[in-house]
Amino acid sequence: MLDFGVSTATLTALFSEFEDAVFITDTDRKFIYVNAAGESMFGYSADEIIGRDPMFLYASKEDYETVGSWREKAGEAAASDRLRMRGKRKNGETFTVDGTSGPMRDENGEIAAFVYVLRDVSWRRNLEREKASAHEQLEVALESLSEGFAYFDADDRLILCNQRYKEIYPKSAPAMVQGAHFRDILRYGLEHGEYNTGGLSDEEWLDARLAAHNDPKPHPVEQELDGGRWLLVNERRTKDGGIAGVRTDITAMKQAEARLKQAELRLRILNDSLPCYIAELARDRTYRTINELGASWLGRTRVELIGRKASDFMSENFLKTVLPYYEAACAGEVQRFTARLDYPDGVTRDVDLCYTPDFDKNGEVEAIFVFATDITHLKTVERVLQGLYRITSSRQLDARQKIEAVLKLGSEVFGLQNGLVAAIEGNVHKIAHSVGGSRNFEPGVTRELSTTYCREVVETGRPVTVEFGGDSDYSLHMNYEDLGRESYIGAPLVVDGETYGTLCFCSDGPRTKPFSDADKEILRLFSDWIAHEIGRERDFRQLQEAQAELQRLATTDDLTGVLNRREFIRRADKELARARHLGRPFAVAVLDVDHFKQINDTLGHAAGDYALKDIARALSGELGSNGLLGRIGGEEFCVALPNCTLQEAEEVAERLRKAVMTCQLPESDVCAALSISIGVAKALESDNCIAGAMSRADTALYQAKRQGRNRVVVAHSDNVETLLKPLPAKNINWGE
DSSP, X not given: OOTTSOOHHHHHHHHTTOSSEEEEEOTTSOEEEEOHHHHHXXXXXXXXXXXXXXXXXXXXXXXXXXXXXXXXXHTTOSOOEEEEEEEEOTTSOEEEEEEEEEEEEOTXXXXXXXXXXXXXXXXXXXXXXXXXHHHHHHHHHHHHOSSEEEEEOTTSBEEEEOHHHHHHXXXXXXXXXXXXXXXXXXXXXXXXXXXXXXXXXXXXXXXHHHHHHHSOOSSOEEEEBGGGOEEEEEEEEOTTSOEEEEEEEOHHHHHHHHHHHHHXXXXXXXXXXXXXEEEEEETTOXXXXXXXXXXXXXXXXXXXXXXXXXXXXXXXXXXXXXXXXXXXXXXXXXXXXXEEEEOTTSOEEEEEEEEEEEEOTTSOEEXXXXXXXXXXXXXXXXXXXXXXXXXXXXXXXXXXXXHHHHHHHHHHHHTOSEEEEEEEETTEEEEEEEESOOGGXXXXXXXXXXXSTHHHHHHHSSXXXXXXXXXXXXXXXXXXXXXXOOEEEEEEEEETTEEEEEEEEEESSOOSSOOOHHHHHHHHHHHXXXXXXXXXXXXXXXXXXXXXXXXXXXXBOTTTSSEEHHHHHHHHHHHXXXXXXXXXXXXXXXXXXXXXXXXXXXXXXXXXXXXXXXXXXXXXXXXXXXXXXXXXXXXEEEEEEETOOHHHHHHHHHHHHHHHTTOBOSSOSSOOBXXXXXXXXXXXXXXXXXXXXXXXXXXXXXXXXXXXXXXXXXXXXXXXXXXXXXXXXXXXXXXX
């Protein structure tokens, strides 16, 4: 039992499990108790401590005396006090001790002992030093970051940020002071134009940004600043309720993304603009990508195809044809082949296919690029050319048999029942050649041109197609009502520069697919070959002699000094081709001297020659360098007018007409005034040469003559038929 009535066993039971050291001294400052924590703290056993003065546990006498002075005061007061001293362990190591102490009184209230509860706080001091060092290192580390960093406390006030953070937000930097609220920093930046609000008001943008800031998402978000700068904002809430945020400048990445997207868009546009099937298939034949044309061949949209297997859409025969090549490509070999395949859109195509393997980083084939070009037209043309060659090179067939053989070949190519060659004279449509066995189209059968589909061919001078007459405006056409022609394709037959008639193929059943541009090209090919045979039939030898004679002619007309017919047509054709290439208009005017026969008959051929020379001079002077002038017949001239619309050509023609009226014949009893009649026409898109436009202008000229001469008549596309109708007879006097 100790002096204050408590046994050592009791103290041991009380303090043995304490983590803090517990020392008890008597009033003479001698130790009378120490717990296990005290022994461990100083490295002494209880036997080495009990009964001794505490001086040996102090690192300095000053601390020892400070505690002693407290003891004296404690004897006068009934309160404890906190202690801070430097202790010394048995091994000589010094350390900081923090604790409390107080007097213990006996049953009479007298101080019988003093108790000290001590704690080794050297770790705390070390921790504080380490914390200060860590803070310094943190600041150094933060300043070395290429990203901006900021930390806001639980009240959303700025605790710290690195210099990079201020550089990223230069306009907001003045507001970034310790203790500044995040909202105030944002508002300052808004007022100084720091952010791109994307069309939102400042308050709307501010509310949205604060909502995202206060509820940070696990994934970073992008933020657009002024001047097209972009940041990646990554914010996290800390355990103490604060928010730590990192800002990474991703402007270069966004610009690269924009360039990549533009490149991808251009690549997609390129893929979709190319006239071929382009796709990427995984080894299991699953579509990864496909262009629009390829998707259309499969009768699907691109979205419907991605992720689906090609075998889901292809027929067994299709797969049987292509799989050996596909498997060879999967083995790493590029495969190039041609095949005729039935595609899911219902079209049979001749295709040039290329399977190109795509290798991964390990050199293994992971996908196959498929390129398919539709060569149906080429193959068809190839078959057509082979057929035409066999026909035209045959010595067993005459011209008629060759034409009918070509018609049979065309019927097979287009899948239509009847093939026809019709000669057109005025409004008369006469069957010259036919195949197909229809009694309505036997050679020699005639009908009005206006009742046939061929009328539009003649009027437009270009191919005309009808896929389903009953489901179009053609259902009201007389040809449909009388003959029930559901499908039709026809083109002009131009022989020696003049429209001879039409070539057409037709059927009483509709087409399953529309006629293509390739079909029209093939039709033109047939038309050219048949026109050639018709020309040969007319008299091929005589034509060659005429051509040889024309080649010997000089380019200038001897009498008038203007271009002769051959050179005029050659140059006019060249100018027409140039106008077509540049997309510019082109017109012609055919001029004829009024009453020229009467001049020759009345005044003699010398006067006629004088008139022609004077008229040519007046025309050349008025025309200048704005067109080509040629003498294409006895008293007939032609003017080619590049870059002239039909209206402009009419104005030029009127000036030419007035210029000729200034010309005078030699003195005679007959009226000496000269005049010309002019027909004007424009070149159509279907005109391959000047002949078509000249023909239409000539028709208009004929009408000008019939209407009384000395006038200009324009051949519009809608008045050619009217121009061809006869006018009431009228007596014309020389003096008119």
